[in-house]
Amino acid sequence: xxxxxxxxxxxxxxxxxxxxxxxxxxxxxxxxxxxxxxxxxxxxxxxxxxxxxxxxxxxxxxxxxxxxxxxxxxxxxxxxxxxxxxxxxxxxxxxxxxxxxxxxxxxxxxxxxxxxxxxxxxxxxxxxxxxxxxxxxxxxxxxxxxxxxxxxxxxxxxxxxxxxxxxxxxxxxxxxxxxxxxxxxxxxxxxxxxxxxxxxxxxxxxxxxxxxxxxxxxxxxxxxxxxxxxxxxxxxxxxxxxxxxxxxxxxxxxxxxxxxxxxxxxxxxxxxxxxxxxxxxxxxxxxxxxxxxxxxxxxxxxxxxxxxxxxxxxxx
Amino acid sequence: xxxxxxxxxxxxxxxxxxxxxxxxxxxxxxxxxxxxxxxxxxxxxxxxxxxxxxxxxxxxxxxxxxxxxxxxxxxxxxxxxxxxxxxxxxxxxxxxxxxxxxxxxxxxxxxxxxxxxxxxxxxxxxxxxxxxxxxxxxxxxxxxxxxxxxxxxxxxxxxxxxxxxxxxxxxxxxxxxxxxxxxxxxxxxxxxxxxxxxxxxxxxxxxxxxxxxxxxxxxxxxxxxxxxxxxxxxxxxxxxxxxxxxxxxxxxxxxxxxxxxxxxxxxxxxxxxxxxxxxxxxxxxxxxxxxxxxxxxxxxxxxxxxxxxxxxxxxxxxxxxxxxxxxxxxxxxxxxxxxxxxxxxxxxxxxxxxxxxxxxxxxxxxxxxxxxxxxxxxxxxxxxxxxxxxxxxxxxxxxxxxxxxxxxxxxxxxxxxxxxxxxxxxxxxxxxxxxxxxxxxxxxxxxxxxxxxxxxxxxxxxxxxxxxxxxxxxxxxxxxxxxxxxxxxxxxxxxxxxxxxxxxxxxxxxxxxxxxxxxxxxxxxxxxxxxxxxxxxxxxxxxxxxxxxxxxxxxxxxxxxxx
Numbered sequence: 001x002x003x004x005x006x007x008x009x010x011x012x013x014x015x016x017x018x019x020x021x022x023x024x025x026x027x028x029x030x031x032x033x034x035x036x037x038x039x040x041x042x043x044x045x046x047x048x049x050x051x052x053x054x055x056x057x058x059x060x061x062x063x064x065x066x067x068x069x070x071x072x073x074x075x076x077x078x079x080x081x082x083x084x085x086x087x088x089x090x091x092x093x094x095x096x097x098x099x100x101x102x103x104x105x106x107x108x109x110x111x112x113x114x115x116x117x118x119x120x121x122x123x124x125x126x127x128x129x130x131x132x133x134x135x136x137x138x139x140x141x142x143x144x145x146x147x148x149x150x151x152x153x154x155x156x157x158x159x160x161x162x163x164x165x166x167x168x169x170x171x172x173x174x175x176x177x178x179x180x181x182x183x184x185x186x187x188x189x190x191x192x193x194x195x196x197x198x199x200x201x202x203x204x205x206x207x208x209x210x211x212x213x214x215x216x217x218x219x220x221x222x223x224x225x226x227x228x229x230x231x232x233x234x235x236x237x238x239x240x241x242x243x244x245x246x247x248x249x250x251x252x253x254x255x256x257x258x259x260x261x262x263x264x265x266x267x268x269x270x271x272x273x274x275x276x277x278x279x280x281x282x283x284x285x286x287x288x289x290x291x292x293x294x295x296x297x298x299x300x301x302x303x304x305x306x307x308x309x310x311x312x313x314x315x316x
Numbered sequence: 317x318x319x320x321x322x323x324x325x326x327x328x329x330x331x332x333x334x335x336x337x338x339x340x341x342x343x344x345x346x347x348x349x350x351x352x353x354x355x356x357x358x359x360x361x362x363x364x365x366x367x368x369x370x371x372x373x374x375x376x377x378x379x380x381x382x383x384x385x386x387x388x389x390x391x392x393x394x395x396x397x398x399x400x401x402x403x404x405x406x407x408x409x410x411x412x413x414x415x416x417x418x419x420x421x422x423x424x425x426x427x428x429x430x431x432x433x434x435x436x437x438x439x440x441x442x443x444x445x446x447x448x449x450x451x452x453x454x455x456x457x458x459x460x461x462x463x464x465x466x467x468x469x470x471x472x473x474x475x476x477x478x479x480x481x482x483x484x485x486x487x488x489x490x491x492x493x494x495x496x497x498x499x500x501x502x503x504x505x506x507x508x509x510x511x512x513x514x515x516x517x518x519x520x521x522x523x524x525x526x527x528x529x530x531x532x533x534x535x536x537x538x539x540x541x542x543x544x545x546x547x548x549x550x551x552x553x554x555x556x557x558x559x560x561x562x563x564x565x566x567x568x569x570x571x572x573x574x575x576x577x578x579x580x581x582x583x584x585x586x587x588x589x590x591x592x593x594x595x596x597x598x599x600x601x602x603x604x605x606x607x608x609x610x611x612x613x614x615x616x617x618x619x620x621x622x623x624x625x626x627x628x629x630x631x632x633x634x635x636x637x638x639x640x641x642x643x644x645x646x647x648x649x650x651x652x653x654x655x656x657x658x659x660x661x662x663x664x665x666x667x668x669x670x671x672x673x674x675x676x677x678x679x680x681x682x683x684x685x686x687x688x689x690x691x692x693x694x695x696x697x698x699x700x701x702x703x704x705x706x707x708x709x710x711x712x713x714x715x716x717x718x719x720x721x722x723x724x725x726x727x728x729x730x731x732x733x734x735x736x737x738x739x740x741x742x743x744x745x746x747x748x749x750x751x752x753x754x755x756x757x758x759x760x761x762x763x764x765x766x767x768x769x770x771x772x773x774x775x776x777x778x779x780x781x782x783x784x785x786x787x788x789x790x791x792x793x794x795x796x797x798x799x800x801x802x803x804x805x806x807x808x809x810x811x812x813x814x815x816x817x818x819x820x821x822x823x824x825x826x827x828x829x830x831x832x833x834x835x836x837x838x839x840x841x842x843x844x845x846x847x848x849x850x851x852x853x854x855x856x857x858x859x860x861x862x863x864x865x866x867x868x869x870x871x872x873x874x875x876x877x878x879x
Binding site for chain 2: 009010011012013015032033034035036037204205206208209210211212213214215219224227228
């Protein structure tokens with residue numbers, strides 16, 4: 001090869017002292033960035049973030065201060081004279097069959113739905129994180145036991161399980177009991193997602209580097225592995241909050257949820273169904289409240305998911 | 317004679333949020349029939365983009381924004397996809413970079429070769445295609461090609477897969493073959509056989525080759541013409557020997573001075589200076605190092621160590637696999653011991669056992685006379701403070717969610733060294749030692765380049781003032797210039813802090829520059845060990861000789877027209 005005739009002249013690009021940059025110079029102009037900072041910046045550019053954010057804040061506000069939105073008591077001022085009545089001054093959405101103010105019932109039902117949602121995700125997240133992290137990080141028999149346990153819970157549809165639990169404990173129906181009934185069977189999906197992430201992250205070189213420094217296993221799990229694994233859990237949590245609100249409404253609708261003395265959108269929908277021909281609005285308004293709340297949380301979940309997923313960001 | 321390929325003023329842009337970014341900026345080159353031309357440059361120099369533009373396989377949203385590519389009298393810029401399909405494969409073959417990712421794992425190798433043959437119109441009809449596929453594999457140098465056709469990519473080694481891909485690239489006897497870093501992922505000895513084979517095939521058929529590589533030694537050895545690219549532009553082009561011996565552009569001078577394969581070459585021919593006045597020279601770094609062996613005591617002693625893993629087979633069966641087999645070595649305090657071997661040689665396992673990250677199956681590892689395996693947790697904890705690793709992958713060895721200051725101070729916090737203010741001062745001092753500005757401390761690893769991350773990893777390793785640093789392929793993933801810089805930094809730090817290095821690498825050229833003593837490993841066993849100069853000048857084992865010969869650039873005669 002070396003003895004082949006070479007048909008080329010030696011070309012050199014013109015150069016001056018500044019034509020070669022320093023090797024590996026540090027970029028100092030940009031803002032610090034990591035996954036979370038980038039995601040936060042990304043989210044703030046999306047209209048969807050503001051729409052769902054404002055809706056969620058509104059729902060929370062209504063749940064905490066229902067009195068600011070309606071002076072009408074939801075249960076105590078029901079007059080049968082108003083049964084299935086249309087909108088009247090001071091009663092913008094009309095009345096139920098019992099003659100109760102629909103708007104007031106919706107406003108006062110908000111806190112029930114939201115409390116159930118929050119209690120359920122608190123439970124699923126705590127259980128899911130603990131079980132998923134421990135199973136993924138420590139592996140071996142601990143993983144085998146915890147994962148099979150998760151599979152057993154996963155195999156039973158949580159709505160069905162909740163129906164059974166609520167029927168058994170029919171004398172103790174309350175917000176806490178219904179949340180427990182939903183949450184106890186809903187954690188495995190969180191645990192599974194986290195376990196998979198932990199398995200991925202724990203084999204990283206930075207985990208090995210920390211081990212070699214002498215950082216304890218527990219500290220590595222919470223300081224290094226968890227922060228790098230938690231992103232999908234946050235997405236799941238936001239969305240399962242919506243699912244929990246729906247589950248409460250479903251159980252109440254089926255008559256195994258909260259007792260009818262509770263203000264709950266599910267109860268309202270259940271009671272309104274018999275009058276669907278004569279007074280459809282009594283059914284539509286609480287359904288709309290439920291849909292908007294659920295939609296807000298699902299939209300927020302999607303915004304977070306898109307912001308956290310670098311692959312999705314690259315294709316945009 | 318007309319050139320086969322003539323590129324004029326080629327410009328390639330990639331759109332971004334702040335307007336288009338120019339990746340290739342006015343490149344000119346000519347390639348004549350039968351010639352081999354190498355495009356050399358570091359990552360991001362536009363070398364691959366230029367080659368991809370020729371076959372219009374630009375990644376993502378990149379597009380040619382100007383210039384002309386004339387191939388065999390036909391203009392390729394603006395050619396229709398249909399015309400290009402006719403040219404791709406049939407007239408221009410392409411060998412991709414990563415043999416692991418470029419064969420579809422769910423189809424047999426035969427299916428994929430036959431697919432290429434059919435697409436390129438080499439043969440039609442079931443039998444003819446089959447015969448052609450067998451011929452391709454045979455020409456690619458695979459024995460029992462007929463059996464191999466039915467196998468799947470995972471049954472092939474990396475080198476065999478690359479042979480298949482080269483075979484596919486050459487299946488239609490194209491006039492031009494573009495090989496994009498065809499051997500970067502492979503061991504040096506495999507690299508050599510593959511490139512020899514490529515030379516042979518293209519010489520027989522008179523195919524022109526464009527070889528894209530980051531290794532100047534490899535480029536000069538394999539190609540008669542060289543194009544050096546830097547930041548999207550051609551900075552120097554011409555006959556390889558000419559450029560190597562008389563680099564004129566400051567960037568080329570730097571590249572020549574920093575290439576370990578060439579530095580190793582110069583060292584063995586006794587030349588310690590590069591032609592042209594580069595501001596930095598790897599050979600000078602090597603020459604400055606004094607060999608410190610005599611008089612010091614042994615700090616690490618590995619005695620008859622073995623490591624057996626159990627590989628889970630089907631069902632409940634499991635087979636033992638010996639990764640490290642009866643390895644013994646001593647490391648003298650304050651020196652650098654290199655552990656060299658190809659992939660699967662067990663060198664990394666030795667390092668992990670030394671670091672206590674992997675248990676020892678048999679034998680013992682003594683550090684200052686104490687057995688690592690028998691240490692109580694508390695003793696192991698204090699040993700960790702005296703012995704620190706730096707890993708290969710600078711993208712994986714730093715936690716992406718912790719900023720640089722936190723990362724570097726983690727060992728200090730873990731070992732409860734000093735107050736918060738003292739720790740901050742130490743981080744500042746460490747950043748200074750690895751030549752990084754303090755402003756970097758609030759940044760996250762994702763914002764740094766590979767070389768900068770590796771500096772951070774070195775700073776973290778030095779935080780506790782260790783005596784021993786285990787460098788596991790610590791410079792292998794870096795660009796040549798950055799690699800040279802880190803090697804220089806490591807040498808300086810060793811002088812300053814009298815560190816003991818265990819330097820694990822597959823790259824013998826680097827060993828020549830940095831190590832006092834070498835241990836060559838193969839398949840879990842030690843093949844040969846001794847002083848670096850002895851091993852390089854008088855290797856005794858055939859395996860070592862092969863390894864040394866495979867350093868790219870070994871066939872280049874340097875110095876003949878120098879000095």
